Amino acid sequence: MKALRGWLVPCAVVLLMLACSAPERLSSALERELETTFEETEALEMTRPPPRPPTREPGRGGRNRNQKEPRRGGSVFNAEPTREQRETARRRRENAAAEQVLRERYWKLKAEAEQRYPDKVGQYQEHHFWPRYLGGPANGKTFRVPAPYHQLLTNAFREKHPYGMPRPSEARAKQIMLEVYLEYPIPQLIGIVAP
Structure with a gap:
């Protein structure tokens, strides 16, 4: 039956291709053969393969690898989360x-x-x-924000460090940015997609 199946499937494919490309060439006998071939193939596809014998792991005393055995060192499923998982969930x-x-x-x-x-x-x-006037790079990361909101951001930065003053140190610039962005968040950084 296996050899028959190996021969039937390619034959059925060729006949199907022929039927699709030139259906007028197929005789009624071939059409009947094609139908029976597909029925036999479907019957073969729907049968279950025989169960395999258990495989043995070498050097493990002949224990079956495919048997469901609990793992050593505890149960397979532990419903209680670990301390790290609880901490991650809390964060x-x-x-x-x-x-x-x-x-x-x-x-x-x-x-x-x-x-x-x-x-x-x-x-x-x-x-x-x-911001560039705080010492940021000219090609630094930018975000597309609505122009009215951008004006609010700019005003907030000007309040913290007015234009014309010497550039702040890197630490002070980061502190200014933190204060402004906590008050005026950038939409993309809080999950809001700008058009």
Whole structure:
């Protein structure tokens, strides 16, 4: 039967290709043969293969590798999370809660900015994550933000470190950025996708 199956499948494929490319060439006898071939192939496909004998692992005293045995050193499934898993879950919950607070703050500030700067509504600007006037690189990371909100960000940076003053140290610049971004979050960093 195995040899028959190996011969039937390629034959059926060839006949099917012939039937699709030139159906008028097939005689009714070949069509009947094709139908029986497919029926036999489906019958072969639907039968289960015989179960395999268990394989033995060399050097393990003849224990069966495919038998379900509990692992040594405890149960296979432990419903109790580890201390690290609990700590990771706690941090994720805290981060998710903090992100939600920042998202709400962003939407509120964006609405206020659109009221204060109505001429900029609908426009977008690139905001340098590390502002250039604070010593950030010219080709540094930028984020596309709504223009009214960008104006709020710029004003917040100007309050912390006005234009015209000498550039702050790197540590002071990072402190200014942290203070501003906690108050005025960048939307992409809190899961809001800008157009």
